[in-house]
Amino acid sequence: METQHNSTEQALHQYKIGMGQFEEKMPQLVSTFNAFTQECFKEGTLSQKQKQLIALGIGLYSQDEYCIIYHTKGCLDQGCSEEEILEACGVTAAFGGGASLSQAVTLVQECIQELKGTTH
Template identity: 60%
Template sequence: MSMEQCLHEYKQGLGTFTQQMPHVGRAFNAFTEACFAEGELSKKEKQLIALAISVAKQDEYCTIYHTKGCIDEGATEKEIFEACAVASALAGGATMSQSVTLVQQCVDEFTRMH
């Protein structure tokens, strides 16, 4: 499955969840939009933080989503992998394995699309 298909699957699932639980779905979306809005930290910095947390937690869908978010906000491959390296320093080998496989696949696919 391509990374784009994974994103579509996630968004479709979130839409279904929001239909079933509209108050929760809308509140979650509003909360995350507020968290990722430009503030003291740039949108790019916030995406890099989210990516680092995603790989440290081994959350594949969030890793895919936030790798694309990093690219969409103008992060370079070096910035993306530096964020992953910091996460790996704190969370160990499992994080590194996600960084050198899933994140690399995302970067390869999503940068071709830009």
């Protein structure tokens, strides 16, 4: 990958380690945040698959590499095809322009290729 991470899995691992360290220092905040996000991403009128696609788009728009990686994995875990993921990236690029598209054509595609072997 051409990011600060050596691999998608390493980035996910670094996020988990960082969250664990933060949780040791701020347990109530992390517990509340986790409960909130679990509620946001549970199956509802929108499926978990749709919610992951939305989250990926927001991650792309906000240029948050960890969220891009995390939600690309979430999309794959929820059964999204590569075409669905890339179409969501295209919609995001309609709002976020070149910055969003540059993450889609690099980081998202790299994540899909790396994670396909480990998630499916």
